[in-house]
Amino acid sequence: MKYIVSIDIGGTTFNSGIFTDSLNQVAISKKDKIRFYKSKNDVVDAIVKQVNDLIDSVNISKTDILGLGVGAPGPLDPKKGIILDTPNLKIFKNYHITYDLTKKLRIDTFIENDANLFALGEWLLSYKKNDVVLGVTLGTGLGFGLIINNQIFTGGNGMAMEYGLSPFEWGIAEKNACIEFIRNKSEDLYGQRLSPVKVEELYHNGDEKAKIIYNEFGKNLGKVLSHVINMIDPQIISIGGGLSKAFDCFSKSMISEIKLYSPSYNVNQIIIARSKLRELSTMVGACQMVKNIKE
Numbered sequence: 001m002k003y004i005v006s007i008d009i010g011g012t013t014f015n016s017g018i019f020t021d022s023l024n025q026v027a028i029s030k031k032d033k034i035r036f037y038k039s040k041n042d043v044v045d046a047i048v049k050q051v052n053d054l055i056d057s058v059n060i061s062k063t064d065i066l067g068l069g070v071g072a073p074g075p076l077d078p079k080k081g082i083i084l085d086t087p088n089l090k091i092f093k094n095y096h097i098t099y100d101l102t103k104k105l106r107i108d109t110f111i112e113n114d115a116n117l118f119a120l121g122e123w124l125l126s127y128k129k130n131d132v133v134l135g136v137t138l139g140t141g142l143g144f145g146l147i148i149n150n151q152i153f154t155g156g157n158g159m160a161m162e163y164g165l166s167p168f169e170w171g172i173a174e175k176n177a178c179i180e181f182i183r184n185k186s187e188d189l190y191g192q193r194l195s196p197v198k199v200e201e202l203y204h205n206g207d208e209k210a211k212i213i214y215n216e217f218g219k220n221l222g223k224v225l226s227h228v229i230n231m232i233d234p235q236i237i238s239i240g241g242g243l244s245k246a247f248d249c250f251s252k253s254m255i256s257e258i259k260l261y262s263p264s265y266n267v268n269q270i271i272i273a274r275s276k277l278r279e280l281s282t283m284v285g286a287c288q289m290v291k292n293i294k295e
Contacts (some may be wrong), residue, residue, distance in 0.1 A: 019284070
């Protein structure tokens with residue numbers, strides 16, 4: 001049997017998984033936090049150790065591993081295997097990660113935008129009957145991935161769908177549709193920076209300030225999504241990332257904003273739903289990417 005390793009690197013955490021070449025899960029590591037490490041080299045060493053420990057734990061040989069797929073925040077250059085100047089992973093700025101991991105792990109390594117891999121995994125596992133599926137990741141940043149006719153849409157140069165970096169009245173799009181927005185807004189209203197989890201808890205307890213925060217967050221996200229819907233007219237929008245856990249807190253204001261600006265949403269049955277699988281979809285997408293390249 002052949003296996004594929006995947007690594008999901010986010011803005012704050014990373015973890016690894018091993019899957020069979022038929023995309024069945026074998027093992028998943030615990031998440032580790034980037035802030036625990038002082039330098040890029042320390043983070044890379046921790047990733048290498050995490051992968052090697054996971055491989056050892058299931059007692060498989062590296063000769064049976066087809067490759068390693070890495071999902072990371074964009075912008076990045078998947079053809080060259082370089083993480084570029086991403087605002088949400090500055091420790092890896094202009095880092096040739098695939099070369100380094102191939103050398104250190106002795107496994108062929110490939111990289112793609114994590115939102116693209118999330119979208120691919122969502123399509124494979126949940127929405128395969130649909131031709132146009134948009135994946136949205138809400139977390140440290142705001143990521144978009146698009147599947148059109150069974151394929152990741154990467155554009156002419158491999159860097160499509162970086163809409164989170166596009167300008168809005170408040171700055172770049174993701175500034176007011178990410179974790180930092182929740183923290184900043186909670187500081188304004190409560191006098192202290194609260195985690196999204198804490199604000200979500202307050203929201204469900206009926207706290208009015210928490211409602212203001214998540215309603216505004218949803219409105220911001222809805223405005224951004226209305227642009228994307230008007231451009232690509234997806235059948236499915238699947239929302240993942242850490243902030244998707246609070247979907248029930250912001251979905252109503254998000255949908256209200258989309259209805260104001262997106263004719264297709266009002267006419268067609270575009271499904272906007274919280275992902276049930278989240279990081280698992282990203283890892284499965286990474287494995288499928290490796291399979292596609294190796295085939």
